[in-house]
Amino acid sequence: MTRSAASPTPGSAPAVDLEALRFAYERKGPDVIDIPRFTAAAGERVFLKGASGSGKSTLLGLIAGILDARSGAVRVLGEDLSALSAARRDRFRAERLGVIFQMFNLLPWLPVGANIVLPGRFSPARRAGGLEAEGRRLLTRLGLDPQAVWDRPARALSVGQQQRVAAARALIGRPGLILADEPTSALDADSRDAFIALLMEECAASGAALIFVSHDGALARHFDRAEDLAVLNRAGLAEAAS
Numbered sequence: 001m002t003r004s005a006a007s008p009t010p011g012s013a014p015a016v017d018l019e020a021l022r023f024a025y026e027r028k029g030p031d032v033i034d035i036p037r038f039t040a041a042a043g044e045r046v047f048l049k050g051a052s053g054s055g056k057s058t059l060l061g062l063i064a065g066i067l068d069a070r071s072g073a074v075r076v077l078g079e080d081l082s083a084l085s086a087a088r089r090d091r092f093r094a095e096r097l098g099v100i101f102q103m104f105n106l107l108p109w110l111p112v113g114a115n116i117v118l119p120g121r122f123s124p125a126r127r128a129g130g131l132e133a134e135g136r137r138l139l140t141r142l143g144l145d146p147q148a149v150w151d152r153p154a155r156a157l158s159v160g161q162q163q164r165v166a167a168a169r170a171l172i173g174r175p176g177l178i179l180a181d182e183p184t185s186a187l188d189a190d191s192r193d194a195f196i197a198l199l200m201e202e203c204a205a206s207g208a209a210l211i212f213v214s215h216d217g218a219l220a221r222h223f224d225r226a227e228d229l230a231v232l233n234r235a236g237l238a239e240a241a242s
């Protein structure tokens with residue numbers, strides 16, 4: 001289901017470059033991920049389709065440096081993650097990646113605005129420019145009124161609104177790569193299409209690559225390229241999951 005690929009910026013490292021990547025949750029357990037090769041060019045927006053349990057969140061965890069590969073290479077924005085300590089990987093993630101993960105929810109007791117500008121606390125690189133102005137601009141673009149929500153605790157928003165706040169937080173400070181794990185699951189079809197269109201525009205404007213995973217193949221048409229995890233991942237979890 002490969003579509004036309006975006007042209008990479010000449011001379012820039014791929015956003016993601018996986019080679020002979022294998023991962024298991026248990027030391028002697030079966031592979032959950034077995035991907036011979038996967039690359040996403042700088043600035044490329046890639047859709048990864050996979051059934052529930054096919055390894056989507058696990059793969060994003062490996063690309064984000066949250067999980068350690070059993071073997072193989074995970075290169076992200078030119079950095080070989082296996083060569084970094086866990087602490088350096090955490091810093092790399094804070095400085096260079098934007099994540100919209102099911103498991104990385106907002107801090108519920110913090111106001112929306114504080115959640116959005118949080119990446120700037122951990123990374124000088126993402127502090128450049130007016131963080132608050134940029135956060136308010138992103139919220140507006142994502143269909144939320146900053147006046148109304150900036151000072152409200154995140155937990156007071158609906159799940160769909162919280163997903164949009166998480167998107168603004170991921171985009172702030174122009175990270176080189178955005179990882180998104182089913183960020184539209186709480187949205188109706190119209191809001192979902194609008195959300196994806198805006199996410200794509202914001203990634204294009206900031207030059208960020210995007211890896212977006214979902215079980216919903218209908219979303220593939222929005223992206224530069226679409227891949228099926230059942231084909232990419234030889235661990236063969238998809239049959240078991242479907």
Ligand SMILES: Nc1ncnc2c1ncn2[C@@H]1O[C@H](COP(=O)(O)OP(=O)(O)OP(=O)(O)O)[C@@H](O)[C@H]1O
Pocket residue numbers: 025032050051052053054055056057058059215237
């Ligand atoms: N912490 C864990 N420990 C052990 N096995 C796990 C763990 N997390 C996931 N798995 C297993 O790894 C496989 C892939 O899970 P993963 O969460 O990556 O799938 P997914 O495609 O993201 O699923 P979903 O769409 O339902 O979120 C599944 O068989 C799952 O049971």
